[in-house]
Every structure is written in structure tokens, then in C-alpha cells.
Amino acid sequence: MFFEGSEKKIELITASTHGSLRALDSDFWTQIVSLAKADIISVIHNQHCDAYLLSESSLFVWDNRIVMLTCGLSTLIDSLLAMLEHIGVDHVAFVSYQRKNEYLAHLQASTFADDIARLRQYIPGTACRIGHLDSHHHFIFTSDTPCLLTVQDNTSELLMYHISGPVAEYLTSTEQTVEQICALLGLSKLFEGFDYDAHLFTPLGFSVNGIKDEHYFTIHITPQEQSSYVSVETNVDVNSPDNPIASQLLALLQPISWDTIGFNTPVIASAKPKNICLAHCSYPIEPDYHVHFGHFQQLDSEVLSPEFM
Amino acid sequence: MFFEGSEKKIELITASTHGSLRALDSDFWTQIVSLAKADIISVIHNQHCDAYLLSESSLFVWDNRIVMLTCGLSTLIDSLLAMLEHIGVDHVAFVSYQRKNEYLAHLQASTFADDIARLRQYIPGTACRIGHLDSHHHFIFTSDTPCLLTVQDNTSELLMYHISGPVAEYLTSTEQTVEQICALLGLSKLFEGFDYDAHLFTPLGFSVNGIKDEHYFTIHITPQEQSSYVSVETNVDVNSPDNPIASQLLALLQPISWDTIGFNTPVIASAKPKNICLAHCSYPIEPDYHVHFGHFQQLDSEVLSPEFM
Numbered sequence: 001m002f003f004e005g006s007e008k009k010i011e012l013i014t015a016s017t018h019g020s021l022r023a024l025d026s027d028f029w030t031q032i033v034s035l036a037k038a039d040i041i042s043v044i045h046n047q048h049c050d051a052y053l054l055s056e057s058s059l060f061v062w063d064n065r066i067v068m069l070t071c072g073l074s075t076l077i078d079s080l081l082a083m084l085e086h087i088g089v090d091h092v093a094f095v096s097y098q099r100k101n102e103y104l105a106h107l108q109a110s111t112f113a114d115d116i117a118r119l120r121q122y123i124p125g126t127a128c129r130i131g132h133l134d135s136h137h138h139f140i141f142t143s144d145t146p147c148l149l150t151v152q153d154n155t156s157e158l159l160m161y162h163i164s165g166p167v168a169e170y171l172t173s174t175e176q177t178v179e180q181i182c183a184l185l186g187l188s189k190l191f192e193g194f195d196y197d198a199h200l201f202t203p204l205g206f207s208v209n210g211i212k213d214e215h216y217f218t219i220h221i222t223p224q225e226q227s228s229y230v231s232v233e234t235n236v237d238v239n240s241p242d243n244p245i246a247s248q249l250l251a252l253l254q255p256i257s258w259d260t261i262g263f264n265t266p267v268i269a270s271a272k273p274k275n276i277c278l279a280h281c282s283y284p285i286e287p288d289y290h291v292h293f294g295h296f297q298q299l300d301s302e303v304l305s306p307e308f309m
Numbered sequence: 310m311f312f313e314g315s316e317k318k319i320e321l322i323t324a325s326t327h328g329s330l331r332a333l334d335s336d337f338w339t340q341i342v343s344l345a346k347a348d349i350i351s352v353i354h355n356q357h358c359d360a361y362l363l364s365e366s367s368l369f370v371w372d373n374r375i376v377m378l379t380c381g382l383s384t385l386i387d388s389l390l391a392m393l394e395h396i397g398v399d400h401v402a403f404v405s406y407q408r409k410n411e412y413l414a415h416l417q418a419s420t421f422a423d424d425i426a427r428l429r430q431y432i433p434g435t436a437c438r439i440g441h442l443d444s445h446h447h448f449i450f451t452s453d454t455p456c457l458l459t460v461q462d463n464t465s466e467l468l469m470y471h472i473s474g475p476v477a478e479y480l481t482s483t484e485q486t487v488e489q490i491c492a493l494l495g496l497s498k499l500f501e502g503f504d505y506d507a508h509l510f511t512p513l514g515f516s517v518n519g520i521k522d523e524h525y526f527t528i529h530i531t532p533q534e535q536s537s538y539v540s541v542e543t544n545v546d547v548n549s550p551d552n553p554i555a556s557q558l559l560a561l562l563q564p565i566s567w568d569t570i571g572f573n574t575p576v577i578a579s580a581k582p583k584n585i586c587l588a589h590c591s592y593p594i595e596p597d598y599h600v601h602f603g604h605f606q607q608l609d610s611e612v613l614s615p616e617f618m
Contacts, residue, residue: 103442106415113618128615133412133536134470135566136443139618161443227442257444276585278606281613293613297587304590304602306437309422309448 003205004107005222005229007057008076009098011155012066012083018091020063022050028086033059035078036070044197044209049216051209053197058209058218064093069233071220073107077115084122095123095143100159100259101136103227112139130281130293136161136259138293142285153289155263156238158246160230160255163223167252171223172204181206181221185252190245191217191236226307230255239268246270257297267294274299312514313416314531314538316366317385318407320464321375321392327400329372331359337395342368344387345379353506353518358525360518362506367518367527373402378542380529382416386424393431404432404452409468409568410445412536421448439590439602445470445568447602451594462598464572465547467555469539469564472532476561480532481513490515490530494561499554500526500545535616539564548577555579566606576603583608 014021029052033040038056045051052059057069066083070076080097097119099112116127124144131137136159163171167184170176178198182188187196187208194210194217201207206221217234230253232238238246246268250258260268267280280294323330338361342349347365354360361368366378375392379385389406406428408421425436433453440446472480476493479485487507491497496505496517503519503526510516515530526543539562541547547555555577559567569577576589589603 101443104414106417106420108415111415116618127618129618130613130615132471132565132613134410134445162441256441276608277610279611279613281615283615299585301586302588304439304441304588306439306590306592309425309436309438 001204001224002104002227003222003224004072004102004104005220005227005231006100006102007069007071007220007231008074008100009096009233010066010068010076010080010083011094011096012080012087012092013094014064014087015091015093016064018064018087021061021066022063024061029059029061032068032079032082035082036068036074036076037072038070038074041199042197044195044211046195046211046213048214049211051197051211051216051218053199053207053209057207057220060209060211060216060218062214067216067233069218069220069231071222073109075109077110077118081118081122089123092123092143092145094145095119095125095141097141099139101131101138103229116141126285128283130283130291131279131295135279136257136295138259138261140291153235153263154237154265155233155235156246156265156268157259157261158232158238158249158268159259159261160232160250160253161228161258162256163228163230163253164256165252165254168223168228168254171206171221172225176200178206182208185219186248190243190248191234192243237265239265244270247272255298256302257295259296260292260294262292264289265292267292269294270296310513310533311413311536312380312531312533313382313411313413314380314529314536314540315409315411316378316380316529316540317383317409318405318542319375319377319385319389319392320403320405321389321396321401322403323373323396324400324402325373327373327396330370330375331372333370338368338370341377341388341391344391345377345383345385346381347379347383350508351506353504353520355504355520355522357523358520360506360520360525360527362508362516362518366516366529369518369520369525369527371523376525376542378527378529378540380531382418384418386419386427390427390431398432401432401452401454403454404428404434404450406450408448410440410447412538425450435594437592439592439600440588440604444588445566445604447568447570449600462544462572463546463574464542464544465555465574465577466568466570467541467547467558467577468568468570469541469559469562470537470567471565472537472539472562473565474561474563477532477537477563480515480530481534485509487515491517494528495557499552499557500543501552546574548574556581564607565611566604568605569601569603571599571601573598574601576601578603579605
């Protein structure tokens with residue numbers, strides 16, 4: 001039982017010369033999503049955002065911004081190139097394209113290097129890898145176009161590996177329900193006042209998108225033993241003392257290791273589970289815009305079991 | 310500048326019904342080595358062992374035992390299947406086949422699962438993975454044949470990642486010599502009385518085989534930045550208080566992380582560099598024969614640098 005939870009991600013911001021992205025019809029988004037080898041399962045809307053739940057993660061569309069994440073063996077670069085073709089590079093203010101290291105990279109249709117070679121035929125950009133190849137690492141391409149990023153453009157990602165404890169056990173049980181998962185995660189308190197769209201996959205897996213005004217969050221859970229992975233991404237402050245979202249999710253899901261990626265927001269530290277920051281990095285993609293990366297692991301030495309093949 | 314230092318390894322023990330493996334002629338070993346996409350560079354002998362230095366690591370041949378390690382994009386499984394064909398499975402007492410996780414697994418000609426599917430057409434065996442897919446891990450197949458392993462069959466492996474310090478710097482310099490590398494490593498003290506065979510590769514890389522009576526050691530150094538890797542394998546006690554080989558090499562090469570694999574000998578602990586055992590495992594492949602695995606990392610949080618692409 002293996003599923004590749006690790007995601008690829010696009011963020012695209014259009015220039016003011018482009019009309020609203022939300023005016024593009026559903027056939028357009030269906031086509032974009034299908035290019036990544038995914039399907040649209042459902043969609044929710046508010047006055048700012050359309051949030052699509054996909055067979056392989058999520059797509060969020062604002063008037064001038066797209067965030068799309070896909071996991072599994074999806075080919076997200078094909079979606080990005082089609083977006084650039086349709087929108088026109090002259091109307092694009094900023095693009096980033098990211099990949100987390102996969103559990104089984106050899107099964108992917110392309111490497112990050114392959115992807116950015118194609119992307120650079122459309123738009124110039126800077127690409128790098130953060131983290132060693134033999135450990136957790138993160139690839140990121142950002143366009144060199146003069147940028148509209150502001151200090152308000154904060155995004156936090158929390159990527160949890162090898163979850164454990166009662167919630168992790170429930171997530172691999174046969175009788176689970178969407179309602180009970182949302183309750184166990186405490187979503188209504190973590191993300192108060194958000195509209196949700198949640199889906200339980202067969203045989204296993206859970207996705208939820210949430211939107212409230214211009215804020216969004218998305219959580220994807222791949223609970224499969226030996227390759228469990230939970231990703232959380234949001235533009236809500238996850239470090240707020242009143243509502244420390246990241247710390248609460250870490251305490252609930254008890255991952256053996258986790259990464260944090262902060263765009264214009266610092267790396268998240270958490271007291272529980274007791275942990276060590278194995279490696280970290282902070283680097284500017286613009287003078288006032290930093291990407292922060294941290295790789296954490298529980299402090300107790302893990303007793304490994306042989307995985308028979 | 311990338312070279313895949315991570316090795317694949319065969320250990321094969323013949324039954325008493327088979328003649329001496331050392332009677333096989335040099336054409337046979339040349340052919341076996343070429344099947345792994347490697348070449349024999351040189352050979353040394355003593356009364357017990359022939360030690361071949363290969364373009365991709367090493368081959369040791371005793372009367373009833375073979376140890377072969379190859380790195381890079383070598384196809385060691387092809388060598389093993391040819392050995393089994395030639396020797397005849399009925400004359401084989403024990404086989405193990407191992408792979409360490411590669412830095413860039415997608416470049417390899419086959420996966421471990423592919424390899425053991427072929428191997429099991431010749432000989433039944435138990436295979437497992439130790440360690441998570443997103444961290445250091447080690448694949449091992451051992452034949453189910455009633456075994457001749459004795460408590461004297463001890464092997465220790467020390468696998469070092471991302472070496473640092475003055476010796477690491479020297480190993481990437483342009484003016485290095487075999488003599489100076491041996492002196493910096495202190496080989497004549499670590500392995501006193503051994504005959505050596507050492508080779509410096511172009512543009513970078515160093516291998517040394519050593520033999521003394523029935524003892525052997527082999528060290529392979531891939532010093533390339535971003536993917537540096539040093540492997541040490543020996544049947545000498547590396548934990549001896551009088552000559553703590555493993556501790557001395559760790560202090561010299563200052564790797565960011567390292568793995569230890571002990572066959573019938575415990576995991577090696579070391580005080581320097583200050584470290585944490587992230588994960589460990591001990592499991593029996595026979596009632597009295599255990600494999601021990603440990604994954605260590607320096608305690609200080611590493612400050613990562615973006616690797617531009």
C-alpha cells in the first residue's frame with residue numbers, strides 16, 4: 001500500500017493587464033487539471049476565491065492569483081505551461097513552481113530539472129534545491145520578472161512524515177468518516193469561520209479545502225503506513241499564540257519528522273513532539289521576501305522495523 | 310559535479326562441495342566485473358585472498374567467499390546472476406545482496422525490487438528495507454539456504470555523507486596524491502601491517518583495498534561537493550578501544566550524517582562529531598546472526614545553502 005503524497009505546486013500571479021482569472025470558464029479549469037492527470041471532484045466559492053478539490057490535491061483561483069497543488073504521479077508542469085500559453089507570459093507578474101522530494105522519485109514522469117528546462121523556454125527564473133539529496137529537500141523555481149509580492153503575501157507549509165498516535169490510527173481504519181476526521185483534527189477551531197469542502201478517498205486518503213474571505217487552507221492526508229504524509233498549506237498565521245495551528249497539528253499527528261516552509265514568514269518551531277531542527281535555511285527571492293525552510297525530527301531515536309519485500 | 314558513491318554489494322559463500330574460487334581464471338573475473346559495467350584496475354594477493362580494485366569499487370575473492378561492491382550506475386545484479394549460473398546454486402551456501410539508498414535513484418538501471426525479482430528466480434531468500442524511504446535506508450536480500458555463517462563472520466560498514474573539514478578539503482584539491490591521502494587518513498596506523506592497493510580517480514575519487522591474512526578493508530571516497538560520500542567496509546574490529554577505527558575516521562572526515570551497518574557486530578557509537586542516533590534497528594537473519602543498522606547525524610542544526618540549478 002503505497003501512495004506518493006509529496007506535492008508539486010504552482011503559484012501564479014497575473015499582471016494588472018490581465019482580466020480576472022475567475023472569469024475563465026469551467027472547461028478551462030477542467031482542461032488545466034486534466035493536463036496534470038487529475039480530475040475536479042468538487043468546488044466551493046466565496047466572493048474572492050474558487051476552491052477546487054482535485055483527485056490529486058487542490059486548485060485555488062483568485063481574481064489575479066492561482067495556487068495549484070498536485071500529488072501522486074501528476075504532471076503539474078504540463079498544467080503550468082498550458083496556463084502560461086493561455087494567459088500569455090506578458091500578463092504574468094510572478095510564477096513559482098515547486099516540488100518536494102518524493103518518496104519514490106524514480107516513478108515520476110520527470111525530474112525537477114526536466115520540468116524547469118521546459119519552463120525556462122517560457123519565462124526566465126531562478127531555481128534551486130534546498131536540503132541534501134539524501135534527506136528531505138525542496139526544489140523551487142521563481143520567475144525573475146519584477147514582482148508584485150508584498151509583505152502581505154505570506155504562506156506557510158507544514159509537511160509531516162510518518163504520523164503516529166490515535167488520530168493516525170483512525171485515519172487508516174475502515175470505518176472512518178469525513179465528519180469524524182474534521183472533528184479529530186479540530187478544524188472548526190483551527191480554522192474558525194471557514195467554509196469547508198472535504199473528501200475521503202478510496203481506499204484511503206483525506207483532503208479538505210477551506211476558504212474565508214481571502215484566506216485559504218488545504219490539508220491532504222496520505223495515511224498509508226510506511227509512506228504516510230500530511231501536508232498543510234495556508235495563508236493564515238500558523239504561529240499565532242492564540243491559535244498555534246502548526247503546534248496543534250504536530251501534537252495531534254505526532255509525525256516522526258516534518259518540514260516547514262515559510263514564504264515571508266519564519267520557520268515554525270514547536271515544543272511537541274520533542275524535536276531537533278536537523279537543518280534550516282533562509283534565503284531571499286526578492287530583497288524583502290524570504291523563503292524559510294526547516295527540517296525537524298523527533299528527538300527520541302526511532303526503532304526501525306524491517307519492511308519485508 | 311555529481312558522482313553516485315552509494316554502493317551495491319554481494320556476499321557469496323560457496324558450499325564445501327565447490328572448489329576454491331581463487332582457481333577461477335582472470336578472464337572469469339574480468340567478465341564478472343564487466344557485467345556490472347566496471348573494469349579491473351589492479352589486484353593484490355596474499356595467501357588467503359585476491360583483492361581487486363575496480364573502476365567502480367572492489368572485489369575480494371577468498372577460497373570460499375566473494376565480497377563485491379560497486380557504485381555509480383553499475384549493474385551488480387548482473388554479476389551476481391552470472392556467478393550463480395557459473396558456480397551452480399547447489400554449490401552456494403549463502404548469498405546476500407544489498408543496496409544503499411542512492412542520492413539519485415532515478416538514474417539507476419533498476420530498483421532493488423527489480424533486482425530481487427530476478428535473483429529469486431535462482432535462489433529463495435528474504436528481503437527487506439531498513440529505514441524510511443524519505444531518509445537513509447538500506448535494502449538487503451539474504452538467501453534462505455541453511456547457512457554457514459559463524460560468529461566469526463563479522464563485517465562492519467561505516468557510510469559517511471557530506472564530509473567536511475581539512476581532510477575533506479584536501480580530497481577535492483587538484484594537487485592531491487595517493488601517498489598524502491593515505492597519510493591524512495592515517496591508514497598505516499588504522500590498519501597496521503596491511504598490504505594496500507590505492508588509486509586516485511580522475512577528476513576526483515579515491516579507493517583503497519587492504520588485506521592482511523584473512524582480514525580485509527576497503528575505503529571508497531567520493532568527495533564531490535553536494536554528494537560527498539565515504540564508505541568503509543572491513544572484517545576488522547572497528548570498535549576496539551586500542552584502535553577505534555570508526556571513531557577516528559568520523560573525527561577526521563566530520564560527516565554531517567552517517568550510517569553504520571554491523572553484521573554480527575553492534576552498531577558503532579562515536580563521541581565526535583557530537584551526534585544523535587536518529588534511528589536504529591537490529592534484526593536476526595539467523596538465530597545467532599544479527600544485522601544492526603544505525604543512522605546518525607551531527608547534533609548542531611545544519612545551515613543549508615541553496616543549490617542553484
